[in-house]
Amino acid sequence: MAAFDQAVSLKSLGGDQFEGHTSPAYANFVGPFGGIMAAQALNAVMQHPGRLGEPVSLTVNFCAAQTDGAFTVQARPVRTNRSTQHWIVETTQNNEVVLTATVFTATRRDTYRKVEHSMPAVGVPTDTPIQGGPKRVEWVNRYEMRFVEGHFPGKWDGSGQASTRSRLWMRDEPPRRLDFCALAAMCDAFFPRVWLHRASFVPIGTVSMTVYFHASSAELATTGTGYLLAQAQGQNFFNGYFDQTAQLWNEAGALLATSHQVVYYKE
Amino acid sequence: MAAFDQAVSLKSLGGDQFEGHTSPAYANFVGPFGGIMAAQALNAVMQHPGRLGEPVSLTVNFCAAQTDGAFTVQARPVRTNRSTQHWIVETTQNNEVVLTATVFTATRRDTYRKVEHSMPAVGVPTDTPIQGGPKRVEWVNRYEMRFVEGHFPGKWDGSGQASTRSRLWMRDEPPRRLDFCALAAMCDAFFPRVWLHRASFVPIGTVSMTVYFHASSAELATTGTGYLLAQAQGQNFFNGYFDQTAQLWNEAGALLATSHQVVYYKE
Numbered sequence: 247m248a249a250f251d252q253a254v255s256l257k258s259l260g261g262d263q264f265e266g267h268t269s270p271a272y273a274n275f276v277g278p279f280g281g282i283m284a285a286q287a288l289n290a291v292m293q294h295p296g297r298l299g300e301p302v303s304l305t306v307n308f309c310a311a312q313t314d315g316a317f318t319v320q321a322r323p324v325r326t327n328r329s330t331q332h333w334i335v336e337t338t339q340n341n342e343v344v345l346t347a348t349v350f351t352a353t354r355r356d357t358y359r360k361v362e363h364s365m366p367a368v369g370v371p372t373d374t375p376i377q378g379g380p381k382r383v384e385w386v387n388r389y390e391m392r393f394v395e396g397h398f399p400g401k402w403d404g405s406g407q408a409s410t411r412s413r414l415w416m417r418d419e420p421p422r423r424l425d426f427c428a429l430a431a432m433c434d435a436f437f438p439r440v441w442l443h444r445a446s447f448v449p450i451g452t453v454s455m456t457v458y459f460h461a462s463s464a465e466l467a468t469t470g471t472g473y474l475l476a477q478a479q480g481q482n483f484f485n486g487y488f489d490q491t492a493q494l495w496n497e498a499g500a501l502l503a504t505s506h507q508v509v510y511y512k513e
Numbered sequence: 514m515a516a517f518d519q520a521v522s523l524k525s526l527g528g529d530q531f532e533g534h535t536s537p538a539y540a541n542f543v544g545p546f547g548g549i550m551a552a553q554a555l556n557a558v559m560q561h562p563g564r565l566g567e568p569v570s571l572t573v574n575f576c577a578a579q580t581d582g583a584f585t586v587q588a589r590p591v592r593t594n595r596s597t598q599h600w601i602v603e604t605t606q607n608n609e610v611v612l613t614a615t616v617f618t619a620t621r622r623d624t625y626r627k628v629e630h631s632m633p634a635v636g637v638p639t640d641t642p643i644q645g646g647p648k649r650v651e652w653v654n655r656y657e658m659r660f661v662e663g664h665f666p667g668k669w670d671g672s673g674q675a676s677t678r679s680r681l682w683m684r685d686e687p688p689r690r691l692d693f694c695a696l697a698a699m700c701d702a703f704f705p706r707v708w709l710h711r712a713s714f715v716p717i718g719t720v721s722m723t724v725y726f727h728a729s730s731a732e733l734a735t736t737g738t739g740y741l742l743a744q745a746q747g748q749n750f751f752n753g754y755f756d757q758t759a760q761l762w763n764e765a766g767a768l769l770a771t772s773h774q775v776v777y778y779k780e
Contacts, residue, residue: 259738300590303721303775305572307615309592309599322601325576330720330777332576332599334613337590343591346601348613350720350775357780360710362677363748397719410629419666428683443627453597453617454570456723458775460751481630481760482768484727485621487569491758493748501749504756507772508570508617508725510597513624 248422249388250431253282254289254297256319262289264319268312269358272385277311279385280452285346285427287335288472290321292426297323298331300463305456307349313337323350329353354462363496363504366395375446376425389435390419392473394455399436410439410480421471424502426459429466431472432456432494432503439480439490439512446513453487455507461500469496486510515689516655520549521556523586530555531586535579539652544578546652546679547719548701552694554602554614557588559693564590565598566620567730568693572723573614574776579606588616588671596620601608621729630771632762635661638740656702659740664710665704673713677706678748685693688738691769693726696733697762699741702771706747706757707778715779718753722774736763753777 247255253269272282291297317339325332330352337345368374375393381387395410416435418428422505436448461469478492492505514522520536537780539549540778553571554607584606592599592603597619604612635641641659648654663679683702707716728736 282744303574305615305721305723307570307599307617310594323602324613327577330672332574332610332613334603336601343599346591346599348615348721350574352720352753357753357778358711358750359752360750361748362710362746362750363673407559408629433594441628444625453613453619454572454723454725456572456721456773458721458754458756458773460749460754460756462752471519479629481628481771482727483625483627483629485519485729486619486625487621487725487727488626489725489727491771491773503750504748504773505727506758506760506771510619512744513622 248420250418250422253286254285254427256289256293262322263321264293264318264321265316266319268387270384271392272278274383274385280308281343281431282385283312285338285431285433286454287319287345288349288428288430290324290335291320291333291351297351298326299329299351301349301459302352303350303458304347304430304456306345308345308452310344312344317344359367360421362499363493363501365475365499366413368475370414374415388419390417396442399445401443404444405444406444407442411477412436412441412442412479415473416474416476417471419472423471424466424469426466429503430457432476433489433492433503436478436490436492438509439478440482440483440488441484443480451510452507454511455505457503457505461502465502466469469502472497515615515687517689517695519772521552521694523553523556524558528613529589530772531560532583533586535581536584537651539653541650541652546676547575548581548698550575550612551701551722552698554586554604554612555616556694557574557586557602558600558616558618561588564618565593566596566618568616568726569619570617570725571697571775572721573612574721575612575719581613584611617652628768630760630768632742632766633680635680635742657684657687663709666708669714671711671713673711674709677708677709678744679703682740683741683743684738684740691733691736692732696770697724699743700759701769703745703757703759704716704766705776706745707750707755710747710750718777719774720777722772724770724772726770728769732767732769736769
């Protein structure tokens, strides 16, 4: 079983309750990589027998660092309509909340489609050298990253840059067929914009992330193990919190997900 | 009391429970304007005696149309840390959930600041003519809107336009000192991007909206009754749901809020 599948696997405890375990393969500086925690929360909804439709929207709030070991995910369908459903998710450890999430699922219908934010023209993935982030952080090794622009700062000299836009080709390492949980995790795989902006290694922590899915499982299956072009940019850095807006396209130019997050930073 | 204050006013029912009433002044096509529902949910957190700090992040999920009359808001602090707090909010009518929200509040500290997404150069508000949306929808009359570009479609002839970017100067009507609840409501005051994109009056409904606040109450007080430059643009229209990204600056160029939403559309 791939590291990702192992990390997001949950055991049903009956009803709305699931049990999972943190994965050393996705360890971050402190606690697990936020993207894997988001994927675990979403996976509880995906595995819930009462689920209607597929994910359209996911918001994850990171309340506290998880400690290594078991955790419980409660995924509660709070409103079920004819073709839509709203979920509240709470992940707990020792009866303390470490993560909350809301998920919106829906049965989609074929309608008019149009990508307005179209994929920028960049080189093909295999012509772009592999270059990731800090390898000593274990989860970074679970992604193949090929930076087109806005790569991980080479030195912490405070030089920084006005634009924090990053563009990179990315996929799971080892390659794995794309699904909603993996896509949600990738939305959190950008290194913090404040590091790029200031070239200063300030402490950070994502507090909330939202993902909008613009794909059904069929589009994700078509993407398969291909690369995603992932783009992220900050919008504002204000008194301890900055935000980031992100887009992830597949190689065919389908905008599979748009995402946003707000991140704590010190100083 | 201004219409806005009346609309968001809540009576404490003790503990985490509050009672509110829908306001005819903010009526939409069906049920209330989503922005006022978001403001009511946030106001329950603002009025909660256990609140720590000020709002940094708000996600609101619209689960069902509210009917006219009373509703109950439960605002539950699920995790309180040293300087941050996570909330789950549920608005119910007749014991059915009509709205869920998560809110993150924090005590901010003065840090490095930088607006990366700077305000575009547009004319001053008073040189921009007042031009709103469909006046027969009551809530639209609660905002003074002065469109710089991307105004409400004049005719439904299917002509549409590739870019759905709107820019407008906006404030409460009558003018009212800005606060977090009013700012949250304004983040939902854009007409649906799909109407601009297709010049077709298709049925729509926001399902989830996120607001990141880049201001403390001091910055909002400084903004006072001044105008906000509000910008919104769609990113993707896919099988029944499109998203929108938005920015709201005050006249001094402070980016007070960034916001995103995903919206159902038919056909």
